[in-house]
Amino acid sequence: xxxxxxxxxxxxxxxxxxxxxxxxxxxxxxxxxxxxxxxxxxxxxxxxxxxxxxxxxxxxxxxxxxxxxxxxxxxxxxxxxxxxxxxxxxxxxxxxxxxxxxxxxxxxxxxxxxxxxxxxxxxxxxxxxxxxxxxxxxxxxxxxxxxxxxxxxxxxxxxxxxxxxxxxxxxxxxxxxxxxxxxxxxxxxxxxxxxxxxxxxxxxxxxxxxxxxxxxxxxxxxxxxxxxxxxxxxxxxxxxxxxxxxx
Amino acid sequence: xxxxxxxxxxxxxxxxxxxxxxxxxxxxxxxxxxxxxxxxxxxxxxxxxxxxxxxxxxxxxxxxxxxxxxxxxxxxxxxxxxxxxxxxxxxxxxxxxxxxxxxxxxxxxxxxxxxxxxxxxxxxxxxxxxxxxxxxxxxxxxxxxxxxxxxxxxxxxxxxxxxxxxxxxxxxxxxxxxxxxxxxxxxxxxx
Numbered sequence: 321x322x323x324x325x326x327x328x329x330x331x332x333x334x335x336x337x338x339x340x341x342x343x344x345x346x347x348x349x350x351x352x353x354x355x356x357x358x359x360x361x362x363x364x365x366x367x368x369x370x371x372x373x374x375x376x377x378x379x380x381x382x383x384x385x386x387x388x389x390x391x392x393x394x395x396x397x398x399x400x401x402x403x404x405x406x407x408x409x410x411x412x413x414x415x416x417x418x419x420x421x422x423x424x425x426x427x428x429x430x431x432x433x434x435x436x437x438x439x440x441x442x443x444x445x446x447x448x449x450x451x452x453x454x455x456x457x458x459x460x461x462x463x464x465x466x467x468x469x470x471x472x473x474x475x476x477x478x479x480x481x482x483x484x485x486x487x488x489x490x491x492x493x494x495x496x497x498x499x500x501x502x503x504x505x506x507x508x509x510x511x512x513x514x515x516x517x518x519x520x521x522x523x524x525x526x527x528x529x530x531x532x533x534x535x536x537x538x539x540x541x542x543x544x545x546x547x548x549x550x551x552x553x554x555x556x557x558x559x560x561x562x563x564x565x566x567x
Numbered sequence: 568x569x570x571x572x573x574x575x576x577x578x579x580x581x582x583x584x585x586x587x588x589x590x591x592x593x594x595x596x597x598x599x600x601x602x603x604x605x606x607x608x609x610x611x612x613x614x615x616x617x618x619x620x621x622x623x624x625x626x627x628x629x630x631x632x633x634x635x636x637x638x639x640x641x642x643x644x645x646x647x648x649x650x651x652x653x654x655x656x657x658x659x660x661x662x663x664x665x666x667x668x669x670x671x672x673x674x675x676x677x678x679x680x681x682x683x684x685x686x687x688x689x690x691x692x693x694x695x696x697x698x699x700x701x702x703x704x705x706x707x708x709x710x711x712x713x714x715x716x717x718x719x720x721x722x723x724x725x726x727x728x729x730x731x732x733x734x735x736x737x738x739x740x741x742x743x744x745x746x747x748x749x750x751x752x753x754x755x756x757x758x
Contacts, residue, residue: 384635390627438596441588529594537604
């Protein structure tokens with residue numbers, strides 16, 4: 321008993337020193353739900369950044385794009401390329417969806433890696449990238465699921481379900497399982513990567529505050545961008561896959 | 568044991584100790600590292616060093632240049648197309664005028680031909696009319712002549728019959744005398 325309480329005390333002491341808070345949330349009570357307030361706050365900041373920069377970029381559109389407009393057109397071209405390579409000919413209606421996914425995740429990840437969120441203290445938990453929270457990534461992944469089901473059903477009608485018994489009916493369980501593993505893998509991949517990035521930086525900062533975390537932060541920036549690209553590409557690939565018919 | 572569960576609860580439910588505020592600890596908020604990262608990003612983004620491939624501004628400049636070139640090319644093409652259109656339009660106008668000329672010429676030719684044809688037909692018609700009239704006259708004349716000849720012949724035959732039937736000596740002599748007297752009177756008159 322003594323040993324146990326002693327070890328718990330040491331643990332608490334270690335916890336206070338490290339100051340790494342994982343799983344601490346700033347709860348809001350909305351209706352009967354507990355909501356992670358810090359995620360919402362950072363999401364709103366990200367949304368504000370995106371909407372504000374987009375509004376700035378399209379404020380005075382010109383034929384020959386100047387800096388801001390040029391940059392955003394470049395981003396749009398990039399997203400369009402991604403969706404075109406993944407979805408195929410009928411990519412046009414899906415560009416907004418893929419673009420929203422990519423931009424939101426990308427700006428979220430980079431805001432977590434670049435903005436000094438820790439300046440602002442919350443009653444509980446701490447501000448970080450919205451994609452740092454599993455709820456955000458699961459929501460995004462479920463949106464992707466809904467999107468590819470919608471795409472398949474509108475494109476091919478009920479014939480869409482024919483893909484479950486292709487190439488052989490034996491694969492039916494695996495094909496059904498795939499619908500569950502797709503959002504699962506999407507959400508866990510994004511969540512895990514971003515959380516890991518931020519944790520590594522936080523731990524390194526708590527150990528050696530200066531210089532040493534910088535390469536890891538760059539690595540984090542790189543990974544964040546890659547993760548956003550992977551999420552968008554996979555979402556587009558799933559949509560394209562459910563839209564292409566086996567004739 | 569109670570202690571353990573307590574601390575577990577403690578770990579799960581963080582006491583609501585803090586409130587909103589600012590963390591002024593520069594090291595804890597990682598400000599220095601963040602500013603370094605930011606600086607490096609901006610450095611590479613702006614492309615301060617000349618030949619780096621990662622530079623965002625170079626990328627954007629290239630894109631702008633490409634758009635400019637495309638616009639210029641298409642404007643050139645547009646100018647050329649407009650020129651060609653003008654040329655084609657001018658040619659069309661010329662051809663149309665020629666066609667009009669031809670049409671007018673053709674119409675007048677046709678009109679003239681028509682008039683000629685009408686005139687010649689009219690003349691032919693007139694000639695035929697004349698022929699007809701002449702033929703009718705001729706026929707009439709012929710018929711009249713025939714009738715006249717027949718009447719004359721009948722009269723002659725009648726006279727001859729009458730003469731043959733009722734010519735006796737006395738009458739013969741009287742007639743001869745009358746004729747001689749007539750001839751004598753005629754002779755006197757001619758003398």
